[in-house]
C-alpha cells in the first residue's frame with residue numbers, strides 16, 4: 640500500500656485534542672503554505688484563512704460550535720472564509736498580481752480580464768457565494784491530505800454558527816464570511832474515536848470503472 644494511503648488511514652476527524660501540545664512554527668508555516676497553494680477556479684482565490692491561537696477566544700467559540708470542545712482544546716483553529724464580494728475591483732487586483740509575478744503585459748491579459756469581469760457581472764450574489772464556498776471546501780480537502788502526510792491532526796467542521804464566528808473574529812470589516820472551521824493540533828491519547836474503524840462504502844459502490 641502506498642505510504643500516502645497509510646497516512647490517510649491514520650487520519651480521522653479528531654473529537655478530543657491534547658490541549659497541552661502546540662504545533663511548531665514550522666508546522667504552522669506548512670499549514671499556511673498548503674492553504675495558499677490550493678488550486679482555485681480561475682486562480683481567483685476568493686478565500687482567506689483565519690488562524691486562531693488564543694485559548695480565551697477559542698473557549699468563546701465553543702458555544703457557537705454546538706458545544707464541540709475541539710475548538711478550545713486544539714493548538715490552533717483554522718476558519719476558512721469567503722470574500723463577501725468578487726467584483727470588478729477584486730478581479731482586476733488578481734490580474735495586477737499576475738502582471739507583477741509573471742511580468743505579462745496588461746494588453747495580453749486584458750481580454751481575459753474583461754471576459755471574467757463580464758462573466759461575474761452576470762452571476763447573482765448567491766451564485767458567486769456558492770462558487771466561493773466550493774473553493775473553501777477544496778482548500779479544506781487539500782489541507783486534510785497535507786495534514787495527514789505531515790501527521791498534523793485535524794477535525795473538519797461545518798458544525799458552527801457562521802454569524803457568531805463572523806462577529807467574534809471581526810470578519811465583516813475584512814469583507815469576509817466564515818464557511819468552514821478546522822481545529823488542528825495533536826489527538827488526545829484517550830480520544831476513543833482514534834480506535835474506531837473507518838466506515839466507508841464498499842469500493843465497488845463508490846467507484847464506477849468503465850473500460
Ligand SMILES: Cc1cc2nc3c(=O)[nH]c(=O)nc-3n(C[C@H](O)[C@H](O)[C@H](O)COP(=O)(O)O)c2cc1C
Pocket residue numbers: 650651652653654707794795796797798799837
Ligand atoms: C465538510 C465536513 C464537515 C464536518 N463537520 C463536522 C463537525 O462539525 N463535527 C465533527 O465532529 N465532525 C465533522 N466532520 C467529520 C466527519 O463526520 C468525518 O470526516 C466522517 O465521519 C468520516 O470520518 P473520518 O474523517 O474520521 O474518516 C465533518 C467532515 C466534513 C468533510
